Amino acid sequence: SPLHDFLHGLPKCEHHVHLEGCLTPELIFHLASRNDIALPNPADNPAYASIAALTARYEHFTSLDDFLAFYFEGMAVLRTEQDFTDLAWSYFQKAHADGVHHAEVFFDPQVHQSRGVAYATIVDGFSAGCKRAETELGLSTRLILCFVRHLPVSSAKEVYEEFLAHKHFESGVVHGLGWSSTEVGPPKDMFRELYASAAQKGVPLTAHAGEEGDPTYISTALELGATRIDHGIRLVEDPELMQRVAREGILLTVCPLSNVRLRCVKSVEEVPIRKFLEAGVKFSINSDDPAYFGGYILDNYCAVQEAHQLSILEWRIIAENSVQQSWIPDERKAELL
Ligand code: ADE
Numbered sequence: 001s002p003l004h005d006f007l008h009g010l011p012k013c014e015h016h017v018h019l020e021g022c023l024t025p026e027l028i029f030h031l032a033s034r035n036d037i038a039l040p041n042p043a044d045n046p047a048y049a050s051i052a053a054l055t056a057r058y059e060h061f062t063s064l065d066d067f068l069a070f071y072f073e074g075m076a077v078l079r080t081e082q083d084f085t086d087l088a089w090s091y092f093q094k095a096h097a098d099g100v101h102h103a104e105v106f107f108d109p110q111v112h113q114s115r116g117v118a119y120a121t122i123v124d125g126f127s128a129g130c131k132r133a134e135t136e137l138g139l140s141t142r143l144i145l146c147f148v149r150h151l152p153v154s155s156a157k158e159v160y161e162e163f164l165a166h167k168h169f170e171s172g173v174v175h176g177l178g179w180s181s182t183e184v185g186p187p188k189d190m191f192r193e194l195y196a197s198a199a200q201k202g203v204p205l206t207a208h209a210g211e212e213g214d215p216t217y218i219s220t221a222l223e224l225g226a227t228r229i230d231h232g233i234r235l236v237e238d239p240e241l242m243q244r245v246a247r248e249g250i251l252l253t254v255c256p257l258s259n260v261r262l263r264c265v266k267s268v269e270e271v272p273i274r275k276f277l278e279a280g281v282k283f284s285i286n287s288d289d290p291a292y293f294g295g296y297i298l299d300n301y302c303a304v305q306e307a308h309q310l311s312i313l314e315w316r317i318i319a320e321n322s323v324q325q326s327w328i329p330d331e332r333k334a335e336l337l
Pocket residue numbers: 018021064071180181182208211258288289
């Protein structure tokens with residue numbers, strides 16, 4: 001796009017990227033071999049015949065759940081602390097090259113724990129990748145632990161107990177909590193108790209809502225204490241709720257290429273960027289699962305520009321909002337503005 005160089009140079013913050021969603025087909029095959037882990041048999045699932053076949057399969061997701069099956073299968077190659085560090089470091093290098101100065105990144109510990117990986121292995125591995133990004137790239141980082149909606153609440157409770165026992169919030173190793181995975185189906189408020197406990201301790205809370213689910217998923221997340229909404233594109237269907245979100249300065253972390261790949265919208269034109277701008281809803285533009293959706297953050301910025309033809313001023317507003325709504329101290333905000 002004509003604004004490509006401008007968008008590349010614009011200091012960006014990323015607020016919605018799953019580190020496990022940065023696991024490329026290349027890295028899946030590499031780590032499967034390094035850890036001697038068998039990938040699904042291509043006789044059962046031809047997508048695993050080769051790196052090229054897997055890459056091609058990712059172009060035809062039919063829904064969030066269709067994607068999630070591959071996402072959970074792929075992350076099974078992560079075993080050692082080094083695997084988690086390597087994965088995080090590969091993302092931060094790419095983000096740095098795209099002009100990201102600050103990144104708030106998700107991870108799903110329950111899914112690794114259910115395969116026998118210890119909580120400390122996961123967090124220490126990812127945290128080492130974050131540290132390296134801070135020292136070698138000058139990129140500030142925040143780890144956000146996500147509870148997953150497809151496993152029982154008891155499993156989320158166990159990981160929350162570990163998070164508390166390790167004092168990971170107090171020590172700044174894990175900065176906030178979120179929820180992710182399948183949206184429509186499990187109870188909307190399944191994490192009510194956990195969010196109440198975390199909110200009481202001052203832990204910043206976000207939640208995936210309004211991606212496939214209707215606006216009541218968003219209002220429920222806000223009721224439970226989320227101060228940020230991941231995706232949230234279906235907010236446009238409830239003008240009253242949209243006004244409240246604008247008034248309260250709640251950030252939506254929008255992921256345009258993800259929305260297209262998971263068929264939440266037909267094209268990036270359908271992502272309600274202009275409606276959010278007109279309503280004064282703050283949002284950032286993010287990659288979600290870049291290894292699966294065909295683009296990192298700059299690709300998402302460029303796709304939005306192609307589809308919506310924003311002005312330089314509008315882009316400056318988006319970039320400034322994404323700094324202001326980051327979970328960082330004012331001194332760091334001042335450096336980023
Ligand atoms: N986990 C990884 N990507 C996700 C998405 N787009 N929605 C819900 N959960 C996810």
